[in-house]
Amino acid sequence: MKLYEQNNTLSERHVKADKRADAKIPDRMWIKCPYCCDTLFAKQLTEYAVCPNCDYGFRITARQRVSWLTDDFVEFDSDLQTKDPLNFPGYQEKINNLQAVTNLNDAVLTGEATINTTKFALGIMDPTFIMGSLGTVAGEKITRLFEYATAQDETVVMYTASGGARMQEGILSLMQMAKISQAIANHNTAGLLYIVVLTDPTTGGVTASFAMDGDIILAEPHALIGFAGRRVIEQTIHEKLPKDTQSSENLLKHGFIDAIIKRQEEKEKLEWLIKVGGGRNDCA
Amino acid sequence: MTALSPIQVVEKARNGKKITGKQIINYLFDDFTELHGDRLGSDDGAIIGGLATFHGRAVTVITTERGSTLPDKIAKHFGCPMPGGYRKAVRLAEQAGKFKRPILCFVNTAGAFPSKDAEEGGQGEAIAQSIFKIGQIPVPIITVIYGEGGSGGALALACGDEVWMLNYSTYSILSPEGFASILWKDASKADEAAKVMQMTPAALLKRQIIEGIIDENEEEYQVTCQNIDRVLWSRLSKLQKLTSEELIAKRQMRYRKF
Numbered sequence: 252m253k254l255y256e257q258n259n260t261l262s263e264r265h266v267k268a269d270k271r272a273d274a275k276i277p278d279r280m281w282i283k284c285p286y287c288c289d290t291l292f293a294k295q296l297t298e299y300a301v302c303p304n305c306d307y308g309f310r311i312t313a314r315q316r317v318s319w320l321t322d323d324f325v326e327f328d329s330d331l332q333t334k335d336p337l338n339f340p341g342y343q344e345k346i347n348n349l350q351a352v353t354n355l356n357d358a359v360l361t362g363e364a365t366i367n368t369t370k371f372a373l374g375i376m377d378p379t380f381i382m383g384s385l386g387t388v389a390g391e392k393i394t395r396l397f398e399y400a401t402a403q404d405e406t407v408v409m410y411t412a413s414g415g416a417r418m419q420e421g422i423l424s425l426m427q428m429a430k431i432s433q434a435i436a437n438h439n440t441a442g443l444l445y446i447v448v449l450t451d452p453t454t455g456g457v458t459a460s461f462a463m464d465g466d467i468i469l470a471e472p473h474a475l476i477g478f479a480g481r482r483v484i485e486q487t488i489h490e491k492l493p494k495d496t497q498s499s500e501n502l503l504k505h506g507f508i509d510a511i512i513k514r515q516e517e518k519e520k521l522e523w524l525i526k527v528g529g530g531r532n533d534c535a
Numbered sequence: 536m537t538a539l540s541p542i543q544v545v546e547k548a549r550n551g552k553k554i555t556g557k558q559i560i561n562y563l564f565d566d567f568t569e570l571h572g573d574r575l576g577s578d579d580g581a582i583i584g585g586l587a588t589f590h591g592r593a594v595t596v597i598t599t600e601r602g603s604t605l606p607d608k609i610a611k612h613f614g615c616p617m618p619g620g621y622r623k624a625v626r627l628a629e630q631a632g633k634f635k636r637p638i639l640c641f642v643n644t645a646g647a648f649p650s651k652d653a654e655e656g657g658q659g660e661a662i663a664q665s666i667f668k669i670g671q672i673p674v675p676i677i678t679v680i681y682g683e684g685g686s687g688g689a690l691a692l693a694c695g696d697e698v699w700m701l702n703y704s705t706y707s708i709l710s711p712e713g714f715a716s717i718l719w720k721d722a723s724k725a726d727e728a729a730k731v732m733q734m735t736p737a738a739l740l741k742r743q744i745i746e747g748i749i750d751e752n753e754e755e756y757q758v759t760c761q762n763i764d765r766v767l768w769s770r771l772s773k774l775q776k777l778t779s780e781e782l783i784a785k786r787q788m789r790y791r792k793f
Contacts, residue, residue, distance in 0.1 A: 422706060422744055429694050456686070462663070477654050505655050
């Protein structure tokens, strides 16, 4: 009994020592890049949260992105709430907590953005909100964004980041894919430009719908982009999936995206693309 | 009919003796001519498409196909399409649009095939384009789910005007095993998941995800085919009275309400 107590005391002492040491180092002072594994001084990431070594863009909130991407931003539909269609146990509580933490009503932030004098409709998915999953509220917000842009004759820019459909809302999440696709089709028929920027991670039902419907599809370096999950693929084909199969670089190689873009260059490039790619050469 | 539990419906939907796409096609159309290939380098056997007449009217037919013998099943990935399968479906659907032919789709798939080749072949892009393009073709499009309707891989062929289901079939965002494994970290809770997910025809009809349920006769597939025939012909006759504009407007309303 005595021996046990001693051991316990020793280990407790270690824990206490660790805790004291932790407290002296500012939170997340050192960060490891998940792609190149370089250990970075947090300040090196700058406001863009990119790895200075490999250009990987860290997962950031929608509000962080909007702060450096736009000069002005007017938010839409921040009041929409899920009806919790499956009455899924604990779901409403999870949503409430996340809303408090993220200052978002669901996994996408939408609104009208301005870069210099260029106005456009902007949607940014937030990977910190149930992994950017697509449910009824996110689906409705994106649909309304396209409807607004169609009515206002504006380009739509969608930043995707998603684990796929929102499981907790079942089949209604799947229906969002069709609903959004119909809204994109109307925007497309009106001759308007739709630009997608794929960010880490973009997978599942989002890849299988609006992420791949853009006139121009860009992607951030080393972003995970795919349809099926790695585990599902490996369990089906009984072999390991090479690390870079579902990456921006591999998608570019196979012809599924137009270009890879560094986060620091996005603002300027988007403005140019909207002006040049979205303007119509109306013949007299 | 005694009420089955959701997991019993799932089991019946997956039953190996289930009615096949080929049986439906052979019974409904005596002149079905298969049209192969996506014109982009592949011909995926997990999706069969072609031309036929239905009650004297030309139609385009698209069905998922699980295969009959074991080697055949393996070649067709047990009915899980590759990107080329969806691109073939889009090609045939666009052709149907050109000739104003209605499109009849039959779906029984666990979902799009997950593999390295499928990923590099653009599985996500292929499904996205299928939903986007087929969803805009201004001819009547009716889908019958006759087994599993698994996720985006099923939605890709169920994005038209009406979706009907056999009473022993399912339509869901993923398998109940996958759902339980993701949300509860326990794949063995599939029966609980099936209950929560509302994936049976009755639950889906209540939510207006589908237009109706078709009676399935498990002993005699011919009876099931007669029931499918009756529903398709009556629905098609109604949809064909609409102009292209009316049809697309109605279809957009169908999805907008979700």
